[in-house]
Structures are given as C-alpha cells and as structure tokens.
Amino acid sequence: MEKPTKRKIAIVTSTRADWGLLRDIAGTLRGSGKAEVSIIATNMHLNPSYGMTVDEIVADGFDIAARVEMASASDSPADTARAAAQCMHGMADAFESILPDMLLILGDRYEMLAVATAATIMRIPIVHIAGGEISEGAFDDCIRHAITKLSSLHLTATEPYRNRVIAMGEDSSRVINTGAIGVNNLTREPIMPKEELERSIGLAITPGTLLVTLHPATLDAAPVEKRCRDMLAAFDRFPQSHIIFTYPNNDPDGKVIIDLIERYTACNPGRAVVVPSLGRKRYLSALHYVSAVVGNSSSGIVEVPSMHIPTVDIGIRQQGRIASESVIHCDADTESIATAIATALSPDGRKIAREAGNPYFKSDTLRLIVDAILSTPIETLRTKRFIDPYPMDSQHAAGIHTPPYTECE
DSSP: OOOOOOEEEEEEEOSHHHHHHHHHHHHHHHHTTSEEEEEEEEGGGGOGGGTOTHHHHHHTTOOEEEEEOOOOOSSOHHHHHHHHHHHHHHHHHHHHHHOOSEEEEESOOHHHHHHHHHHHHTTOOEEEESOSOOOTTSTHHHHHHHHHHHOSEEEESSHHHHHHHHHTTOOGGGEEEOOOHHHHHTTTSOOOOHHHHHHHHTSOOOTTOEEEEOOOOTTOSSOHHHHHHHHHHHHTTOTTOOEEEEOOOSOTTHHHHHHHHHHHHHHSTTTEEEESOOHHHHHHHHHHHOSEEEESOHHHHHTGGGGTOOEEEESSTTTTOOOOTTEEEEOSSHHHHHHHHHHHHSHHHHHHHHHOOOTTOOTTHHHHHHHHHHHSOGGGGSSOOOOOSSOHHHHHHTTOOOOOOOOOO
C-alpha cells in the first residue's frame, strides 16, 4: 500500500513578529509526518538594520527554501509600493521553484498582499491566519480584508472576527475560530532568568520598567515625528522608569521613529536601551519582568493581557480591535500618554491587569490550526464561491430590481 502523499506547504514570513507566531505551527506541521514545509523569508528578515532575523529561523532548525529580497520601505509610501512590487516578483520565482500545494500566511502587512496576489494568480490555495480584525489607524486594515478575499481557508482569533469574515462572503465551513496563536505561544517558550535577560539587553529591569514599540500609524493625519516626540516627552515624566525600546516595522516613516528613539537612549544611558529585535525568547521573557507595555503594537492587545500586566495603547493604529480590560487606550498627545502610563503603574491599574481575561485565548489553538491545515481537502480550496448574505431572491423580495440586460442597437 502506497504511503499518502505529503502536503507541500509554503510558509512566508517577513518579520520577527510573524515568525514568532508561525514557528510552532511550522514545527508541528513538519513533525506530523503529513507535510513538507518550505519556509520563504523576505523583507525585514533579510535586512541587517533590523537584526538579520532570518538567522533566528535557521537557529530554530528550519532551512530557508527561498529568500526574497525587498528594498527598504521605511522612507515613503512610494518606496513601500515599489518594495511590494519587488516582493511579488520574487515570490513568483519562489513559488515556481517550490510548487507548493498550499500557502500559509499571517496578518495584514503590505508584503503579504503581494505574496497572496502572486499565489492567487498561480492558483495556489491560501490559508490565512488573523483575518476579520480591525485596525483603523493603518492601511494594514484594508490590506487584511483584501487578503481575506484572496484566501480559501480562514483561521480567525475570535468569534466576532470569524463572523466578520463570513459577512465578507466567505463560506462559513472554511472559517474557523482557533483563538490567537500568539497567546498559545506564551506557555510554550522557556523563559530566560531575569539576570540573563538584563545582560543580553544591557539594561537593569527595575520596578516600573516599560517595554515600548511604536509603529507608524500609516493613516494618522499627524506627522510620525510629532507622535514619537510626544511619547518620549511623556516618558520624561517617569524618570524612575527604565525603558526598553524595540524597532518599528519597516513601514513608511519607520526610520523617523528609529532615529528619535536612538537619540533618546543616547541621552538617557543606564535608563533606556534600544534593541532592534528582541526575538521571540527575549520578548516573551521580558513580558514576565516589565511593569507595562507601551506603544501601538497588536501584541499589546492580543498577547500581553495573558501576562496580566497593563498595556498602554497609543493613538489610532489599533482602533477597532477587541481588547481586554487590561488595555488602556489613550490619545497620542503627551498629556494623554502620561496619564495612561500613570494609570498602568498604579495599584488599581496593576490589579485590573492581574484579574482581566483575554478574549483571544483558547486552550487548543495550535491543534485547531494544524488540524485545519492538514485535514481540509486541497481540491476544495482551489476554487471558492461568494456566499451572498443578500441573495438575489431576497433582493427581489425587498423590492430591489436589477434591470434586464439589453444589447445596444
């Protein structure tokens, strides 16, 4: 009897953050004996300015099937568009070489839209993690929904997100609420001793220490420089708080943020440090020891509440996401940020975070994701129908009439 053919699954990863979420999925698929996993690395993974994090993928025991280079997108929207075009070109070459049966991607970044577009044209079914979410302050929001329409199997983080994907015309049998994989990962990573982490980053983690990641809110009308300066001015009101900065994503005006936080740490030696990429192990370890997370990263909304520490969510970037009570939303001006940080560090703020639940948690997220990827018949994913929530019969019943087609004379 012939052994069943393994599924050839390509997984595209472009940032330290998405690899941290995808790693255990990739490892479990590979270990199942039912899949051949090919990792394609692109964007920030291949950029020395962001820590050349492709090396972390290799250190995790994975070969890199293809490396798709992209130009820096941190200077302007036009640069971002050009980088996306470069990514699509490189992905076409990678897919042509690997010939995957299906593609697994996560999230809402612009390069993932390029990846999904190439795969759709080449008739490679797409499995998309984290669809149906809302982040109104970034162009990632519409990109996420566009990827949903290009994908055939959807693995969402909450039931409301599942319902939103279905409302976009997707087949409910192909939309599965798995919970958020990032929350699942919190329990699976060995934690570094505090002293080892402090040596690694070059900063003592004392009471009141803040872990900070600020990304450009790409739909914010205010300049990125102003938003970052206002945040730094708020930190000046907490001179006893040490600050661990990580780099923003490779997005338009990301370099503006990098330059400002580098200058801030240079002026505050022994109190602040910049680490371009903490990586998964150091990031999850830091969450065990810092007092709060500050910025506008989705991790502060999705994963951090399970660590029972407060998140200060600045500005509009994450506006629209479901959030725990431990998340303190604030405007992006200095006064609002300072007030939110004071609340986060207060006894009441810490108490709320200790007792708050996490709407993104499910106990069996990893199993649900892997089972869906391995058990869904590939042939059923090669084509898809739009499931109309307002079918034509209902339109006629409501008095909505489409005029008959007539040829021009």
